[in-house]
Amino acid sequence: MDMLVVENTNANKVHSVFGEASKKILLIPAVIDNYNYHIDGVDIADQLQGYYGTQVPVCHTWMLLFFWLLDTSIVNTFRISKALNLAMIYKDLRINLV
Numbered sequence: 001m002d003m004l005v006v007e008n009t010n011a012n013k014v015h016s017v018f019g020e021a022s023k024k025i026l027l028i029p030a031v032i033d034n035y036n037y038h039i040d041g042v043d044i045a046d047q048l049q050g051y052y053g054t055q056v057p058v059c060h061t062w063m064l065l066f067f068w069l070l071d072t073s074i075v076n077t078f079r080i081s082k083a084l085n086l087a088m089i090y091k092d093l094r095i096n097l098v
Contacts, residue, residue, distance in 0.1 A: 048075045052094050 018024050049071045078093050088096075 045072070045075050045079070048078065048090060051090065 017026075053067075053071055074094060074097065078090050081088075081093070
């Protein structure tokens with residue numbers, strides 16, 4: 001009895017696609033491929049906003065939105081200046097803006 005008994009539902013799904021093969025070429029939808037290729041921009045923007053945020057404790061909802069827009073604008077300014085080879089160090093850009 002050399003047959004493999006699979007009881008896990010996920011294992012059944014994987015086994016139905018891969019069979020006995022250890023590798024298989026799978027087609028990736030363009031939407032997923034584009035997302036995976038461009039996600040680093042989002043990660044970098046989040047990282048830059050985390051360094052020197054302008055967020056302060058506030059009671060008004062609109063102020064939270066204002067500070068988020070301010071941070072996003074500063075990060076976008078830095079990314080555009082970097083793409084145009086005008087970039088300086090991120091901290092220096094923020095100091096110059098102040």
